[in-house]
Amino acid sequence: MKRHLKVKSKLKAIIFGAPGAGKGTYSSRLQAKLGVDVIAMGDIFRESVKQNSVLGKKVKSYVEKGALVPDDVVVEVLKDRLNKVPKGKGFLLDGFPRTLDQAKTLEGITGIDVILLLDVPDEIIIQRLSSRRICKKCGDVYNIRFLKSKVEGVCDKCGGELYQRADDNPEVIKNRLQVYKNQTEPLIAYYTKKKIPFVISGTKSLDSPPDPMVAKMLEDLKKLKLA
Ligand code: ADP
Ligand code: ZN
16 A cells, blocks of 8 residues: 655744844745745835835834834734735745744734744854845845855846845844844744744854755654655
8 A cells, every 4th residue: 555644735834043044045945845935024024115115114214224123013914914825835934923922923823833943153144144145036045255146146046136135234234133132032942832843954154055954954844744
C-alpha cells in the first residue's frame, strides 16, 4: 500500500527576526514552497506611502523614523489582508506581531502553527542593512556587498530597478534595532511559553548565502509535518 504523509495544507506561520535578519529574503523563497501568502507589513506600508493613500498619509511619519505605527492602524491592515488570503492557502506573517499587544490581538484572530526565527548577530545586521538593495518591482532583496545581483542595479528575477530603502540609513537603522530589542524581542519568550514550535535559522557570517539555509528550514518544517 502506498503511504501518504500527512501534510498540513494551510500553514499559518510567523517569520520573526530583527530588521535585516533576512525575513524578506526567506519569505520570498518560501512562499511558493509552502503554498502561503506572504503578508509583509512593511511592504504594505511602503507601498501605501508611495501611493500617498489614506493609509499612506497615516503611517508615513512613523515608517520614516523607524517607529512603530499605532496598533489600531496595523491591526486593521492585518485583518483586511488576512481576509484576502485565498481559500486553501496558508499565510506567512512578516513584520507582525511586533509588540506584545499585537501578539495578543493576533490570538483573537487566528492560531499560529509555527514561528520561523532568524537569529542573526547585531554586527551582521548593521552591516547588511546599510548595503541592502531591493527590487522596485518584485521586492526581491539584494546586497551590494554580500548578495549581489548579476547586473549591478538590476533584479535577477524580473529585471526591475534596485533601490535603497529610505529607512536603511544609519540613524534610522539604530532606531529600528532599538525598537526591536525593546518591543519585539520579548515575543520570543511569549511564544515559547505558549509552546508554539520554533524553527530556527542562525546566520554566522556576513556572506552566508541564503539558499542552503532556506533549504534547511524547509527540511525542519518537513520533520514537523508542516511542509
Ligand atoms: P524591518 O526591515 O525594520 O523589519 P519592515 O519593512 O518590516 O522593516 O517595516 C518597516 C516599518 O513599517 C517599521 O519600521 C514600522 O515603522 C512599520 N511597521 C511594520 N510592521 C509594523 C507593525 N507590526 N507594527 C507597527 N509598525 C510596523
Ligand atoms: Zn524584481
